[in-house]
Amino acid sequence: MEYKLLAETYAELETYSSKLKKTEIIAKLFKETPANLLEAVTLLIQGRVFPSWSEKEIGVAEQLLLKAIAKATGQPAEDVIKDYKKSGDLGLTVENLVNKKKQRTLGQESLTIKKVFANLQEISEQGGSGSQDRKLDLIAELLAQATPQEAKYIVRTVLEQLRIGVAEGIVRDAVASAYDVSVDAVEYAWNLLPDFGEVAKAAKENGASGLKKFKLKLGTPFIVQLAEKSPSLKEAIESYKKVLLEYKYDGMRTLIHKKGDKIWVFTRNLENITAAFPDLVQMARKNIKADDCVLDGETIGLDKKTGRPIPFQQLSTRIKRKYDIEKASVEIPIDVNLFDIVYLDGKNLMDLTLGERKKYLAKTIREVHGKFHVAEGLTTSDLKEAEKFYKESLKAGEEGVIVKDLDAQYVSGRRVAGGWLKIKPVMENLDVVIIGGTWGTGKRAGTIGSLHLAIREPESGKFLECGMMGTGLKEKESDKEFSMTLKEMTKILKPYIEHESASAIKIKPKVVIEVAYEEIQKSPTYDSGFALRFPRFIRLRPDKSADEADTIERVKTLYGQQKGRGK
Ligand code: AMP
Numbered sequence: 001m002e003y004k005l006l007a008e009t010y011a012e013l014e015t016y017s018s019k020l021k022k023t024e025i026i027a028k029l030f031k032e033t034p035a036n037l038l039e040a041v042t043l044l045i046q047g048r049v050f051p052s053w054s055e056k057e058i059g060v061a062e063q064l065l066l067k068a069i070a071k072a073t074g075q076p077a078e079d080v081i082k083d084y085k086k087s088g089d090l091g092l093t094v095e096n097l098v099n100k101k102k103q104r105t106l107g108q109e110s111l112t113i114k115k116v117f118a119n120l121q122e123i124s125e126q127g128g129s130g131s132q133d134r135k136l137d138l139i140a141e142l143l144a145q146a147t148p149q150e151a152k153y154i155v156r157t158v159l160e161q162l163r164i165g166v167a168e169g170i171v172r173d174a175v176a177s178a179y180d181v182s183v184d185a186v187e188y189a190w191n192l193l194p195d196f197g198e199v200a201k202a203a204k205e206n207g208a209s210g211l212k213k214f215k216l217k218l219g220t221p222f223i224v225q226l227a228e229k230s231p232s233l234k235e236a237i238e239s240y241k242k243v244l245l246e247y248k249y250d251g252m253r254t255l256i257h258k259k260g261d262k263i264w265v266f267t268r269n270l271e272n273i274t275a276a277f278p279d280l281v282q283m284a285r286k287n288i289k290a291d292d293c294v295l296d297g298e299t300i301g302l303d304k305k306t307g308r309p310i311p312f313q314q315l316s317t318r319i320k321r322k323y324d325i326e327k328a329s330v331e332i333p334i335d336v337n338l339f340d341i342v343y344l345d346g347k348n349l350m351d352l353t354l355g356e357r358k359k360y361l362a363k364t365i366r367e368v369h370g371k372f373h374v375a376e377g378l379t380t381s382d383l384k385e386a387e388k389f390y391k392e393s394l395k396a397g398e399e400g401v402i403v404k405d406l407d408a409q410y411v412s413g414r415r416v417a418g419g420w421l422k423i424k425p426v427m428e429n430l431d432v433v434i435i436g437g438t439w440g441t442g443k444r445a446g447t448i449g450s451l452h453l454a455i456r457e458p459e460s461g462k463f464l465e466c467g468m469m470g471t472g473l474k475e476k477e478s479d480k481e482f483s484m485t486l487k488e489m490t491k492i493l494k495p496y497i498e499h500e501s502a503s504a505i506k507i508k509p510k511v512v513i514e515v516a517y518e519e520i521q522k523s524p525t526y527d528s529g530f531a532l533r534f535p536r537f538i539r540l541r542p543d544k545s546a547d548e549a550d551t552i553e554r555v556k557t558l559y560g561q562q563k564g565r566g567k
Pocket of ligand 1: 225226227246247248249250251252253268298339375402422
């Protein structure tokens with residue numbers, strides 16, 4: 001199968017924005033793809049050569065790519081750079097330069113999908129001395145053989161900047177349409193093994209029955225179960241017959257796969273974080289009694305001195321870390337709270353009830369206090385007991401509780417009817433002052449699209465910034481959800497504009513609004529030292545002047561109260 005077909009498909013996809021049309025185009029491509037190329041085609045159509053969860057990546061810097069283009073097109077490197085400066089897009093530059101060259105060398109052998117995929121995958125395997133040259137050769141070999149259009153897409157794939165708007169949902173729908181199976185059947189298989197190559201192959205060869213046979217694969221992440229929001233603890237516990245309450249830890253979703261001596265750790269976003277958490281791997285290796293299993297849990301970071309939970313923000317600095325990993329594991333110790341088991345010694349446990357899975361979980365791990373253990377839980381349908389447990393959780397510095405149905409199976413992905421309900425405290429609203437903004441673009445053009453919020457420091461009389469708000473105001477008059485339009489807000493703010501640069505606006509601290517938010521975080525970005533997470537507009541407070549807005553002291557107090565911190 002020629003790469004030309006793929007390049008033409010990319011070009012076609014670029015001309016449509018409709019999801020349906022994109023799905024149709026990709027389904028047609030899949031139908032024409034032989035089974036042995038489905039892995040390559042399902043990945044390349046997403047602009048990748050490895051699944052999103054793979055640790056492997058192409059990892060080629062722009063500089064190297066410039067050299068490869070020079071080599072393949074026979075142009076001096078300076079000319080490549082010159083053209084790139086003009087176009088601002090390396091894809092367009094290579095298209096242009098190959099085009100020039102093509103006029104001289106016609107009649108070359110055409111590139112195949114197999115060759116492009118193999119060379120791009122091979123790039124990631126190069127390491128050690130001479131690896132840069134080998135990478136350069138692998139790319140230049142493709143570009144030398146490519147048509148201008150093919151070269152453009154090869155370069156964009158290498159840079160991981162294909163930008164043709166093909167999200168996972170579109171590929172899923174295209175697989176369903178190409179092989180005449182239901183979207184649900186495709187999703188079922190994908191949830192267990194998020195690899196469209198495998199899913200498409202099974203659908204092509206065995207249809208719906210092939211997809212039904214999908215199983216978890218140790219070492220490959222799966223789509224995890226998620227929780228729905230519940231308005232109240234009372235409603236949550238009344239939702240199920242057999243109720244288990246668990247602490248809701250504010251940490252990192254942790255999926256531990258064990259196969260003999262080998263351990264992998266994944267997050268909820270399917271990220272492989274095994275290398276960044278050697279302490280977790282060691283605990284798992286020591287304290288899991290089974291040969292093979294998959295555990296689900298939440299890892300929190302602890303304050304080294306007090307042993308209390310620290311905000312996720314701090315723990316998250318360990319996730320992407322490539323250096324000083326051991327040091328970071330001493331600085332930020334962790335506590336792994338396990339709440340589920342979905343695979344044990346060859347058996348998928350997802351179809352068992354939570355009650356049954358809990359028994360397996362208890363048998364599978366050796367608990368280590370404060371480090372590696374079953375999540376704190378209570379089985380009760382009594383509201384008083386549930387409330388007490390909820391308070392305990394907050395006091396312990398956790399985020400709230402998750403109410404679980406002990407009769408429910410493990411449901412990947414979708415939030416609906418999954419058997420998990422989350423309850424966390426609603427933060428008190430704050431009255432803040434608007435001190436700036438930015439002009440909106442697109443649909444928001446002509447209005448102040450995002451507002452800079454501030455709180456008061458009574459001693460200095462200053463207003464200290466504490467966040468940016470982009471939501472809660474409606475774009476159109478017809479939006480029912482919000483009470484005020486961006487246009488109305490802009491009109492109120494305009495008389496107070498003090499200063500404007502290209503897009504930023506400084507506004508006199510006059511207008512007070514009430515905002516809701518998810519959480520208060522510490523932040524070096526703002527001069528208040530705090531950031532409101534996801535602030536939303538609730539209403540205008542024309543009854544309040546700026547010097548009646550909430551103060552930094554109030555924010556400090558609320559910060560201390562949230563999740564029991566500081567108690
Ligand atoms: P949210 O991120 O607010 O949608 O809440 C769901 C998340 O809470 C899950 O993805 C887990 O990462 C986390 N979580 C913390 N404690 C638990 C628990 N006991 N059971 C399930 N999820 C938990």
